[in-house]
Amino acid sequence: MGTDLILVLLLLGAAVVMFVMNRPRMDAVALIMIAVLPFTGVLTINEALAGFSDANIVLIAALFVIGEGLVRTGVARHMGDWLNAKAGDSQTKMLVLLMLASGVLGAFMSSTAVVAIFIPVVLRICQNTGTAPSQLMMPLSIAALMSGMMTLVATAPNLVVNAELMRQGGTGFGFFSFTPFGLPMLVIAILYMLFARRLLPRGTVLTGVLGQANLQTWVAQYGLAQRAYRVRIMADSPLIGQKLDDLSLRSSGVNLLAIEIGGRFSTEVIRPTAYTVLEAGQIMLLDVILPDVEIEALREKFGLQILPLGDGAYLTESSQEIGMAEAIIPADSPLLGQTVLDARVRSESGLTVIGLRRGKRVFDQDLLEEKLKIGDTLLVTGFWSDIRRLQSGTAELVLLNLPAEMEEVLPAASKAPHAVAILALTVGLMISGLVPNVHAALLGCLLMGALGCIDMNAAYRSISWKSLILIVGMLPFSLALQRTGGVELAADAVTAIAGNASPRMVLGVLFLITAMLGLFISNTATAVLMAPVALAVARDMGASPYPFAMTIALAASTAFMTPISSPVNTLVVGPGNYGFGDFVKVGVPLSLIVMAVSLVLVPIILPL
Structure with a gap:
């Protein structure tokens, strides 16, 4: 062992x-x-x-941006809301749908981002159904890690292994080369968690709204x-062509909160003004302080059709556009006495x-004619942009409370169809091979910005610079170990450990070392270090490099065993109230199962 290799190994x-130590x-x-590495010579x-100039680093950064576009437009949240509606009160159905949703979504965006998106969704589900978060948080993290086995771009280790394979003369993996392994693994993980959830702590059931009012409360x-x-304006309605200012709906006890205009792909919610002219087919969202008769x-007078509200109470289904806030009347407000x-x-x-609330009394039918007094609390509604302006303070009102839903407002909710189309185009380009993967991802980023799904500031914030720097910093070790003979030394050690065992047993040793x-x-760092070793072992054995490279990629995603194995696990520790031992007793058996399945599938799908 030369001096250069000793120095590299010490570093x-x-x-x-x-x-x-994380320090x-x-x-x-x-x-x-x-x-420090250049000082070794x-x-x-x-x-x-x-x-820093590696195409895969740019590709990973671009995928973070595309993932953020899916978040900002609500594509990811719609998936969470869908599974909430489908699962109902069944914890088993919820676990299955949650793992499927996070596994599928994670195939096209960062698994860490997927978990970050679904944590608040899971907490809302737990609060609504009386389920302890500990029963769903670890299944979420496991499914997100499994999603790394679904596609080439699902996780950074896949791209690192693929880049090393291409550097050594291989053609690389295709976009869906991982899918035949990832889909069975995800199914196995779901079946496993249906049993293993009994090993999870029961935890505390969430009740109520944690420290903040919400729309339903109000x-x-x-x-x-x-x-x-x-209500929809019918074709024969006398309202057609009239300006709102001429109708005086407010004095009649009717508040027009918003107008829905149906588009080809989505519905647009617009702010009504005094000069808004009503048209046939428009849908008005009304707050009516009138008896039913x-x-x-x-309805008969104005030619209106009453439409169902859906599942949301008091138009809360429109909470992406319209919100509420509580404000009080200060002592010097010009509204006093009015x-x-x-x-x-x-x-x-x-x-x-x-x-209008005064102490414990809430005014209902007499709301409009009640004179305002100091300390009165007003509940106001309107577009979120107007509510945010109220935060800056006015002479008339002082903001008192904001609802929890304000934190969930999507910056570009109307652009969801655009984001889905861009994702489909990007994936299509990657699959077709018309352009390199990094080129396809860059085009996807530019389209996300051009069509308003994301802005430049959000794009820069979405990139996990910590992850990119980590990969960039570990890549030189791969080159240094190859130059100093460290890779060959490690390959010889693996071969020695396996002895005269079959190639499948060698794959098992590589999987175990990587895990x-x-x-x-x-x-990611593990993949950087182990990929060249695995390829060197394949070369020494005269075997195909592809099953060896795939084994490293699959093993790198088998990070279930400790809360620090992956950022995905770390994210759910707090919400799930897990201890170190919870990951060990659930993750170790699952890791062994994944290893066994990998050793069966890899040589079959990628012959040695």
Whole structure:
């Protein structure tokens, strides 16, 4: 063993120790290694920095941006809402659908991002169904890790292994080369978790709204449930062609909150103004402070068709566009002494007063004619942009409470069809091979920005620079170990361990080493180190490199055994209230199952 190799191994060992201690943070360790490796004389500084120009680094960054486009447009959340509706109160059905949804979505975007998206969805589901979060959080993380086995771009280790394979003269894997392994693995994981959930802690059932009011709370508190209507303007309606200012709906006890206009692919919700001209077919969202008999008279008078509200109470299905807030009347407010009708809050702020509370008393039918007093609490509704302006403070009102739903408003909800189309185009280009994968991903990013799914600031924020720096910092080790004979030494050690065993047993040894190394350092760093070793073993044995490369990729995604094996696991520790032992007793058996299935499937699908 030469001096150069000893120095490289010492630096690698130091990096592993710092990874385990998490001091300093992983990306800082990677930068330290980039700076120190050239002093060994094995690499030049340009070679140590070469990872920054690697096409796969750009590809990973671009995939983060495309994933953020899916988040900002609500594609990911719609999937979560869908599974909530489909599962109902069945915890078994919820577990299956949750793992399927996160597994499928994670095939096209970062598994870490998938878990981050679904955590609040799962918490809402647990609160609504009385399920302890600990029963669903670990299944979520396991499915997200399994999604890394679904496609070439599903996780960084796949791209790292594929890049090493191509550097050594191979043609690389196709976009769906991983799918024959990932789909069975996901199904097995779901079946396993239906049994293994008994090993999870029962945890605490969530009740109520955690520290913040929500729209449903206010609907009940202010008695709004029976006041909401969706009505369509019929072709013979006398409202057609009239301006809202000429109708005086407010003085009649009718608040027009918004107008829905149906588009070819989606519905647009617009803000009504005094100059808005009504047209046939438009749908009006109304808050009506009238008895039911007058509602029917209003329908007949104006030629309206009453439509169902759907599952949402008081138009909360439109909560991506329309929200509520509570505000109080300060001592120096010019609204003091005025009635709600005379105050004309809407003309000043764009917000409509739909509720009035004084102490414990809530005003209902007499809302419009009640004179305002100091300390009165007004419930206002309107578009979120108007509510945000209220946050800056006005002389008339002081913001008191904002609902939890405000944090869930999607910045580009109307662009969901565009985001899905862009994702389909990007994946199609990758599958077709018309352009390199990185080129397809860059085109997808540009289209996301051009069509308004994401802006530049959000795009930069979406990229996990920590992950990219980690990969860039570990790549020089691969080159350094090859130059100093470290890769061949490791390959010889693997061969010695396996002895005269069959190639399948050698794959098992490689899988086990990769999975065990992943207990201490990130699965991406593990893939960087183990991919060249596996390919060297294949070369020494005169075997095809593809099953060896695939084994490393699958093993790198088998990071179920500890909460620090992957950021995906770390994310669910808090919400699931898990301990270290919970991951061990659930993750170790699953890892052994995945290894066994891999050793059966890999030689069959990718012959040795």
